[in-house]
Amino acid sequence: NDNYYLLTLAAIAEEIKHRKAERKTEVILAVGLPLSSFGREKQGFREYLLRKEQPARFLYESELYEITIKDVKLFPQGYSALALHPEYLKNEPSVLLVDIGGWTVDLMRLDNAVPNAATC
Structure with a gap:
């Protein structure tokens, strides 16, 4: 709708x-x-x-x-939070982004600040 x-x-x-x-x-x-x-x-x-x-x-x-x-x-969703705070990714070889919603929990790993689709 x-x-x-x-x-x-x-x-x-x-x-x-x-x-x-x-x-x-x-x-x-x-x-x-x-x-x-x-x-x-x-x-x-x-x-x-x-x-x-x-x-x-x-x-x-x-x-x-x-x-x-x-x-x-x-x-x-959730990626914008990291875009607002690039310092969280600086000098981190791997970061796990966790987006907790009303009915879902989504995980996305970023390797050297690049989303790794194979790990979502």
């Missing part, structure tokens, strides 16, 4: 409000998928967010927005 898409548009509107930016804009989304489904769902999820009906025009809290989603970058 469109719940996630609508929540994404609301989050974009909130970010625009916070930055006091123009309500007519282009964005690039960076989104995470559970590691266990990343490989098989990433293309479909990318297409779900990167819709042909662009720009998206919508009202949010009585303000009109016109958003063009230019691109969608997909990452395994």
